[in-house]
Amino acid sequence: MKLTGSEIFIECLKREGVKTIFALPGGVVLKIFDMLHQQKDLEVILTRHEQGAGHMAEGYAKATGKAGVCLVTSGPGMTNVITALADAYMDSVPLVCFSGQVPTSLIGNDAFQEADNIGLSRPCTKYNFLVKDVNDLATTIKEAFYIATTGRPGPVLVDIPKDVSMAKTEFTYPSSVAIRGYNPTYEGNKWQIKQAAEAIMKAKKPILYVGGGVVFSGASKELLELAEMTQIPVDMTLMGLGAFPGEHPQSMGMLGMHGTYCANMAIHYSDLVIAVGARFDDRVTGKVSEFCPYAKVIHIDIDPTSIRKNVHVDIPIVGDCKAVLRELIQILKATVNGDQRELRKPWWDQIREWQEAHPLAYQQEPEGAIKPQHVIKRLYELTKDRDPIVSTDVGQHQMWTAQYFKLAKPNRWLTSGGLGTMGFGFPAAMGAQAAFRNRLVLCVAGDGSVQMNMQEMATAVVSKLPVKVIILNNRFHGMVRQWQDLFYEGRYASSYLDTTPDFVKLAEAYGAIGLRANSVGELDAVLKAAIETDKPVVVDVPTYPYENCYPMIPAGGCNHEMILEDPPELKKKQAGVPGTGSTEDKDTILTA
Amino acid sequence: MEHIIAVTVENKFGVLSRVAGLFSGRGFNIESLSVAPTLDPSMSQMTIVTSGDDRIVEQIVKQLNKLIDVIKVVDLNESEFVSRETALIKVHTKAEDRAEALRIADIFRANVVDSTPSTYTIEVTGDPKKIEAIINLLQPLGIKELIRTGRVAIAREAIRPAVSQPKKVARE
Numbered sequence: 001m002k003l004t005g006s007e008i009f010i011e012c013l014k015r016e017g018v019k020t021i022f023a024l025p026g027g028v029v030l031k032i033f034d035m036l037h038q039q040k041d042l043e044v045i046l047t048r049h050e051q052g053a054g055h056m057a058e059g060y061a062k063a064t065g066k067a068g069v070c071l072v073t074s075g076p077g078m079t080n081v082i083t084a085l086a087d088a089y090m091d092s093v094p095l096v097c098f099s100g101q102v103p104t105s106l107i108g109n110d111a112f113q114e115a116d117n118i119g120l121s122r123p124c125t126k127y128n129f130l131v132k133d134v135n136d137l138a139t140t141i142k143e144a145f146y147i148a149t150t151g152r153p154g155p156v157l158v159d160i161p162k163d164v165s166m167a168k169t170e171f172t173y174p175s176s177v178a179i180r181g182y183n184p185t186y187e188g189n190k191w192q193i194k195q196a197a198e199a200i201m202k203a204k205k206p207i208l209y210v211g212g213g214v215v216f217s218g219a220s221k222e223l224l225e226l227a228e229m230t231q232i233p234v235d236m237t238l239m240g241l242g243a244f245p246g247e248h249p250q251s252m253g254m255l256g257m258h259g260t261y262c263a264n265m266a267i268h269y270s271d272l273v274i275a276v277g278a279r280f281d282d283r284v285t286g287k288v289s290e291f292c293p294y295a296k297v298i299h300i301d302i303d304p305t306s307i308r309k310n311v312h313v314d315i316p317i318v319g320d321c322k323a324v325l326r327e328l329i330q331i332l333k334a335t336v337n338g339d340q341r342e343l344r345k346p347w348w349d350q351i352r353e354w355q356e357a358h359p360l361a362y363q364q365e366p367e368g369a370i371k372p373q374h375v376i377k378r379l380y381e382l383t384k385d386r387d388p389i390v391s392t393d394v395g396q397h398q399m400w401t402a403q404y405f406k407l408a409k410p411n412r413w414l415t416s417g418g419l420g421t422m423g424f425g426f427p428a429a430m431g432a433q434a435a436f437r438n439r440l441v442l443c444v445a446g447d448g449s450v451q452m453n454m455q456e457m458a459t460a461v462v463s464k465l466p467v468k469v470i471i472l473n474n475r476f477h478g479m480v481r482q483w484q485d486l487f488y489e490g491r492y493a494s495s496y497l498d499t500t501p502d503f504v505k506l507a508e509a510y511g512a513i514g515l516r517a518n519s520v521g522e523l524d525a526v527l528k529a530a531i532e533t534d535k536p537v538v539v540d541v542p543t544y545p546y547e548n549c550y551p552m553i554p555a556g557g558c559n560h561e562m563i564l565e566d567p568p569e570l571k572k573k574q575a576g577v578p579g580t581g582s583t584e585d586k587d588t589i590l591t592a
Numbered sequence: 593m594e595h596i597i598a599v600t601v602e603n604k605f606g607v608l609s610r611v612a613g614l615f616s617g618r619g620f621n622i623e624s625l626s627v628a629p630t631l632d633p634s635m636s637q638m639t640i641v642t643s644g645d646d647r648i649v650e651q652i653v654k655q656l657n658k659l660i661d662v663i664k665v666v667d668l669n670e671s672e673f674v675s676r677e678t679a680l681i682k683v684h685t686k687a688e689d690r691a692e693a694l695r696i697a698d699i700f701r702a703n704v705v706d707s708t709p710s711t712y713t714i715e716v717t718g719d720p721k722k723i724e725a726i727i728n729l730l731q732p733l734g735i736k737e738l739i740r741t742g743r744v745a746i747a748r749e750a751i752r753p754a755v756s757q758p759k760k761v762a763r764e
Contacts, residue, residue, distance in 0.1 A: 118606060123613060127660045180602075181602060181660050181661055304654050304657070305655050
């Protein structure tokens with residue numbers, strides 16, 4: 001039977017097991033939307049902005065491990081979704097984005113709402129396709145899902161001209177994919193893995209440095225087994241949070257620019273770094289030339305270009321984290337003898353010393369302004385039994401959540417690591433909620449970043465996605481203010497948000513629930529009330545505006561040289577400043 | 593250091609810009625690039641001349657390999673190779689210079705492929721040094737126009753000694 005391009009599109013999505021797509025219509029994709037409208041088992045979540053659609057698909061993908069799918073129209077629809085594609089590319093999120101295109105006869109004519117979608121998306125997708133012939137549509141969609149989800153995952157764009165979505169052809173869905181230029185390596189080189197095992201046996205001060213690759217390859221179980229068997233401490237990257245249980249005694253927490261003191265000291269003084277699915281980002285390494293100067297480096301990564309890109313690697317292993325760790329465990333099982341706990345004792349003694357010297361800390365006065373860290377800590381304690389999914393935007397609140405919200409399992413953490421996209425958190429949380437309707441999904445946001453995609457509250461209300469948004473409201477672009485405090489002599493150039501809206505009223509305007517915690521005493525009750533409702537909620541928490549996020553390695557600094565607290569002159573400046581950052585305090589805040 | 597990289601790619605639209613975009617997006621330099629289909633018309637062969645230290649060239653090769661349309665990447669500097677470039681040089685020739693132009697062409701085994709009363713168009717093929725040399729010699733006559741193809745290169749076939757025959761030859 002002959003099908004139109006639009007019908008083929010829908011058949012293909014079904015064969016790929018897609019249940020939900022995030023979409024916004026437009027002229028050239030109307031035929032596809034018309035077909036989607038007639039489907040019962042394919043849910044379309046209509047977003048208010050294409051960037052929202054892209055981030056929702058990312059949240060869906062990060063929480064489920066499957067490809068997220070979004071559909072946008074030509075021209076402005078495509079340019080709007082670009083940020084989400086770039087974000088997904090940096091964080092290796094499997095995503096398939098379908099864009100509409102003007103009819104093939106008009107391509108290149110500067111037609112209405114035409115954009116060079118292939119050219120625009122090339123640098124921020126893993127691959128992209130322009131389907132010029134309806135006969136190629138099914139194969140292209142199959143290949144798109146295959147490329148997005150295999151190897152190092154990433155976003156793939158499929159550009160479908162209007163006439164292709166209308167044309168008819170015989171439908172056959174290919175059963176397999178063969179692309180001669182694309183053959184990801186899954187099994188690691190056995191000889192290299194053996195070398196790695198030997199290095200691990202010899203090392204006195206080894207450290208596991210794990211990233212998002214462990215989450216994507218589903219290697220958390222193997223990682224835990226390896227870590228416990230060898231008694232090696234575990235540092236996690238921002239993307240790797242949840243790959244290893246946050247409360248495990250061997251967890252050092254996050255490393256890098258705002259990582260814990262012990263995580264950074266441990267990697268700096270280690271003699272063997274075992275990097276698993278992590279890519280030595282500059283926010284982790286600081287000054288590359290002085291990064292872990294005493295260590296040999298083992299690097300396990302499915303992407304050969306990640307290896308030796310930033311740092312010298314002694315034992316490179318190209319392969320899937322899960323497969324390589326399994327193999328490594330097999331070899332170590334045969335060779336590990338003696339009590340590893342005893343063997344590693346001097347190293348652990350040193351680490352415990354570091355942990356006790358500078359634990360993560362803040363001071364919450366019972367009657368004082370609410371400290372942002374306290375909000376995260378209470379949120380964690382009140383929700384940890386419910387195994388929540390947590391998303392964040394980008395900024396101070398993101399770093400505090402990374403520090404204080406100790407995730408126990410993978411696929412619970414949605415954050416924009418590589419691109420650092422403000423406005424990511426709220427739509428991403430909605431994407432995860434669309435995948436898991438009955439789970440608790442939290443979004444920690446800043447008052448600055450949440451305003452970048454606040455319009456999606458309408459989507460949350462209409463599509464019944466009961467995401468709980470907790471806004472740490474300091475009326476600043478907080479991370480910008482922190483840098484201005486530390487490196488620009490406290491000149492707050494364009495970081496004070498004078499006209500922050502009343503988020504409670506704003507939530508109510510959209511038909512969601514708005515709550516506010518005005519004091520430390522109210523905080524728990526408000527958070528509990530938010531968690532208990534089955535509607536989208538915005539919790540506005542006015543916080544102490546001057547709180548800075550520590551430890552901090554200044555950009556280009558060295559991992560063992562962390563700033564641990566505000567310098568004295570800054571502390572002096574902050575003393576006596578009103579706490580909440582409300583507009584009434586504006587003059588005092590800006591002149592302090 | 594200069595490296596010549598041979599890249600076999602899918603012969604599809606947009607592949608050239610993917611390769612060129614990789615270089616520009618990551619700040620690598622392309623000194624010359626030439627592309628044409630191979631014996632198998634579904635594939636094209638690119639010869640890219642680039643430069644950088646070992647670490648940069650390693651990244652270039654790896655990043656090229658990562659592109660989905662790239663089928664094979666060979667850094668020719670890792671073995672012996674032959675490389676050639678063609679130039680078409682249009683020289684002004686006054687009556688008294690015409691013989692000189694022909695003599696120079698002859699020395700470089702170049703051909704005159706077009707001629708007018710006031711110009712010769714000379715075709716020359718060789719390694720870049722040879723092309724530089726003929727350009728230097730023709731320059732005093734006045735070069736009106738010059739076009740170079742950029743380099744193409746191919747690995748030398750390794751000569752494997754036949755297993756049984758050499759002994760026989762030795763005895764004879």
